[in-house]
Amino acid sequence: QRDPAYQSARDSQIIGEKMDGYLGFVSNPSPSVKALVDDLNIKRKAVYTEEAKQGRTSVENAAFAGGCNNIKRTQQGEMYQGPDGSWKVRGASAPLLDSKCVQ
Amino acid sequence: CVQIAAPDKPIVIELNIKIEQSVVLRIDGAVKQAIEENAGIF
C-alpha cells in the first residue's frame, strides 16, 4: 500500500533502492519527491534502529541487510544499486546482489 | 639468565585490530520480516 507519488517515482526510475538500505536518487528529484524520500528514509531508519537494537548490531548493518532485501523485492523496470555501486534496471531475472547479502 | 636489553626508547606496540562480524546472515530474517510488516515505506 505505497503512497502513489512514491510508487510513481519508483516506476519512473527517478529513485532506486540503494545497498545501504535507503532510497537514493537516480535522477534529479523534484522538491516534493525529495521531501517524500527523506521522510521514507527517516521511517526506514527508525525500523532499522529497532532491528539493530534487537539484533545487537549496528543500525548500519541492519540497514545493509534491509538493502539486500529491498533490492530482491524490486519489480521489473525499477532501479537498484549493483554491487559495483552503479544504478541498474531490474530485469526479469534476479538482481545482482552484494557478496555479503543472503542470495 | 637471559638479559633483555631494555630498549632505551619506549616500546611502541602498534596493533591494528579489525573486528569484523558478518552479521548480515544473522539478522536477515528479522529485517526481511520487518520490511514486509512496513511494506508502505519499503
Next chain:
Amino acid sequence: MGNNQLQLCPKSSILNNMADQKFIPNKIKRKKRRLIYLGAALLTGSLVSYAWTQRINITNHYVQKEMERLDVKGSYEIGDFGFRSQTIKNIILGDPNRPDFTAKEVQLEWAIDFGGPKLRKIYAHDIFIRGKYENEKLSFGELDKFSASSSDEAFALPNIYAHITNGKMALSSPYGNVDAKFSGKGNVQQYFVGQISAHLPKGQVNGCTIGSLRLNSQIELQQSAPILNGPIKIASINCATQNILLSNIVLNGQTSLSNDFKSIKVDQKLALGTYKYGDFSGRNVDGRFDGNVSLNGGTSAGDGNIIINGGSFSGQGVQIAMLSANAAVKYSNNDNRWQLVSNGKMAGQNINYQNIAGIASPLQKMGKEGALPVSPLLEKLGGAIEKAGRNFQANSKFSMEIDGNNYQIYAEDFKLSSKSGATLYALHPFSIGAADGKDNISPIRARLYGGGLPEFRIAAQANGGNSWRITADMMPYQHGEASLSLDRISAKSINGKDWTFASQILLSGPLSSGYIKDLRTEIDGTYSQKYGLSALKSCRKIAFKSFIFDALSLNAAQFNICGQGKTPIYNNGNIALNMPALSLSGKMGDAPIKLQSGPVNYSAVSGFALNNIMASIGEDGAKSQINAASLTGQINIDGIYGRMENAAANIVNVPLDMQEIMADWQFKNNILSLNGQMLVKDQSNQARFKPLKATNINAELNDNIFYALMDINEPSTNIKIADVDLMHSLSNADGRALFSLNDIKFDDKFQPELLTDMVLGVVANVNGVVEGNGQINWNSDGVLSNGRFKTDNMSLAAAFGPVEALQGEVIFDDLLNLESRPGQILKLGSVNPGIEALNGLIKYQLKADQTVVIEGGSWPFAGGTLILEPTVWDLSAKRARHLNFTVRGVDAALFLQQFELSNLSATGKFNGNLPMVFDASGGRIVGGQLESDENGGTIAYLGALSYEDLSPYANYAFEMLKSLKYDNLTIGMNGDLAGEIITVVNFTGLKQGDGAKTNFITRQIAKIPIIFKMRIEAEFLQLFSSVRGFYDPEPLTAANMRAILEKQKELEEIEKAKEGEEKNEQSVQQNESGDGL
C-alpha cells in the same frame, strides 16, 4: 365642475336647457319649442276667447241672423233689451251636451255714432269656452264661425271695455287639457286687468310629462299687450328621454307679451324643489331670471340674465352645498338650430368630494408603512388631499356659446379653494367645447399650492377626443427630513384612461434607518386601468450625493439600473432590477471604505444578489479586504439576512489569508453577524502551516468592532486542533487573536505533515500530545505575539534516529517570528543516533533569524556526563551541523558494560571531547579525543587475537594487554555513530594490571615505558552514545511548528559564528558552571 351646466326649465321660462357635454339632438329641441307654443296658446286662447265674445255683435236682430248666416247651432235667451244695452242669458253654442260656449248672462252696451252702432262695453258673467289647439291652430268649435278673418290674419284687439266675471275655459291640446278660470275688466285695447288661474293636471310635450301645472296670476292688457304677474307652480317635469326630472317648481314674477305676441318679456323668481339630470341632482335651487324672447314663425330668439343664489348639487362624488351663479344669456333658435351665448359668474360653497378618501387613505397608508425616502411625503400628501377634499369652494367666471351641436365654454378666473388652504386656479382663461363632434379644449395652465399640498405649475393640452398632454413642475415638497422635487413632469394619454408619464426626480429622505441625500434619476412609466402602474422600463442612471447609515457614510455615487428581462423595474407594485455594476466609496467611522461589485440584481420577492464583490476598509497600506463571489440577501421588517459564498478576506496586520468563506449573515439592530466556515492560510511565502479549516465561525461586527469565535480543524481529517477568539477594530485597525490548542494528539492517523510542509523529510512517526496557547496583538505600530507550547511525552523519528519520551515547554516571546525566550528546556528521554542516549537535557533559544542558540545540553553517560557545548545553528541553510561534546568522568567499566563487550574490561575515568557532525544521513564523530585522568586505570582484553606473527615484544605486549595498568590512556575516535567507528587507543605508563601473570621479565619490562597503540576497527556498538549532531539540532516539537530548514552554512561560517559566539560562550559558561548543569 367641468363643463356641465345646470338645467332650469320651468314651463314658462324662456331659458332653454342646455344638455351636458354632448348637446341634445334636434328632436328634443322641437319639443322645447312646442312647450313654448302651448304657453303662448293658452295665453292667446284666453284673450282670443274674450275678444271673440266682444266681436259677436249681439243685438237682438243681428244675433239670430248672424247665427243663421253662420249656421251656428246654439240657443240663448234675450234678457232686457235696451237701445244701448242688451242682456243675453243662458247662451249655449255648439252641442248642448258639450257646448263650445256657454254664458249665464252677457250684457252688451253700444255706442251710436255716425258709423252705425258700435259695441262699447260687454259685461259677461259665468261664461265657459271650450277650446282646442291642434296642429298649431286654435279652434273654439262653434265660436270659430263668428271669426271673420282666416286664422293667420294679423291679430288685433278691438277697442271695447269688457268686464268678465267667473269665466271658465277648457282647452284641450295634444299637450294636455287645461281648465282655466278668468275674470277682469277694462278696455281691452288700452288697459284691461283681470285675474286668471289655470290648471294643467298632466301635460305631454315632446317626451316630457308635466305633472299638475297651476297658474294663478293677474293679467293686464296694456295697449293689448298682455302682462301676467303671479306664481306658476309645476309639480314635476319629467323628460325620460333626456333623463331630466324636475319637481315642485315655483315661478313667481311677470311675463309680458307684445301685443302682436311676437315678443315676450320675462322677469321671474324661480324656486326648484329638486332636479335630477343623469347622475347629477340637486335640491332647493332658488334664483331669478329676466329676459326677452321674440317669436316669429319657427324661429325664436331671446336674451336675459340668470341668477342662482342657492341650491345643492351632487354628482360623480362631488357635493356642492351652495351653488350660486349669475349669467347673461342670449339664445336663438331657427328651425331647430340653437344658438346660445351666455356669460357670467358661478360659485359653489362647501363642496366635498366623497371619494377623496379613496385617493387619500392609500397614500397615507403607503406613507406610514413604507421605509422609503418618499414615505413621509406620501403621508403628508394623503393628509393634505383628505383635508382639502373635505370642504372647498369653487368660483369661476364663464361664458358659453352653443350653436347647434357645437358649444364652447370659456372659463375665466377659475379657482378652487379649500378650507385647508389648498388652492387650484387657472392662470388664464381656458375654453372647453366641441365643434362638429370633435372636442376642442384650449390649453389649460393652472397652479396648485397651499394646504400642505405640493406646489405645482401645470399645463394641460388636449388635442381632440380624450387625448391629453400634460406638463408640470413641482416645487420641492418637504416634510421632516424628506424632500422631493419633480422637474419637467410630462404625462400623455390618448384615451384619458391609459397614461404614460416621465419626470426628473430629486429626492432626499430617510431610507430604512439611514438617510439618503439628493437621489436623482429620470422616471418614466405607464399607468393603465387594466395593468396598473409600471415605471422605469429602460436602463437609467441613478446618482446620490450621500448616504449616511450610523457609522457608515457613503460618498456621492452613480450607477445604472435596468429592469429584469422586459419587465419594467417597478411593475404594478413589485420591484425587480439589475445593475450591471456598482461601485461605492465612503467612510466607516473614520476608516475609508470602498465597495465594487459586478452584476447586482434585486427583486422584492427574491431579495438582492451581488456578484464578484470587492470591498476594502482602511487607509492604503493598512487595508482589510473582502472579496466574495456572491452575496445574496433578503430584506424583511426587522433586518436583512442572507448568504455569502466563495469569499476571501484578510485583515490588516493579521498575517493570515481567509479563503473559501461560506457564511450565512444577518444585519439586525445595527449588528452584522456571520456564521459559517472558511480556510485560513499563512500569508508568508514559506508557509508555516498548511491551510486550516475554520468551522463553527460565529462572528459579529458591532459598532465597528469585529469579534469572531471559531474552531480550527485540519481539513482532510476534520480533527479539531484549536479554538480561536479574534477581535479587530475596523476604525483604528487594532485587535488581537487568542488561540488555544485542542490538545493535538499525533498518532499514526494524524501526523504533523498534515499541518505543515516543513516537517516532511525532517520528522516522522510523531506520537504524543501537544497542548498550548498563543496570542497575537496588532495595532498601527505593529504586531506582538507570544505563545506557550508543551508536550509531556512525545516520540518521533528524525534523520539522526528516533527520539522517545521527549518532554518540554517552549515559550515564544515573538511567536510569529518563532523567537523563543532564552533558556528553554527540552528533556529527551532517549535519543538513538546509533547508540541510545538516555535522559538528555538541552537548553536552547530559538531566534527570529532562523537560528537556534544551543545554550548547552547534558546526558548522564557511563557514570560521567556528556556536555554539549553551546553553539549557534543557522537553520535557514541546509548543510551539516556541528556539535561539540565534552566528556567528563566517564567510567570505562560502566561504559563497556553498557555495550556488553564481554571480551574487554577496563577501569579508569575518562575526559575529553567528541566533535560531531550531523547531516542528512546521520551523525559522525570527527576527531574525537578521550584521555584517562591522572589516576590512570586498568584494561584487559580477553578475546582472541587474529595476528599470530607478532614479534616477541608484541606477544609480550598482548600478554600484558590481558591485564594492564596504565598511567595514561588516550582514545581517538572517528566514524559513523550508526556504523563503523575507528578507535585509536594509546596507552602510556603501562604496568601489569592486577591478576596479570607477573614474572621477572614482566617486572623488568614493567619499568620500560611502553606506548601501546591499538587501532580497533569495530562495527561493534559505537563506543559512545552521544548526542549526535542532529540533522537538525533542535528537535522539532510539533507544537511550535517552527520552520526548520535543511542545510547549514559551510563549516568556516560556523567557525566565524562560533568565534563571534566565543564571548557569548564564556559568558554562558560562567553561568553554566554557575548552575552546575
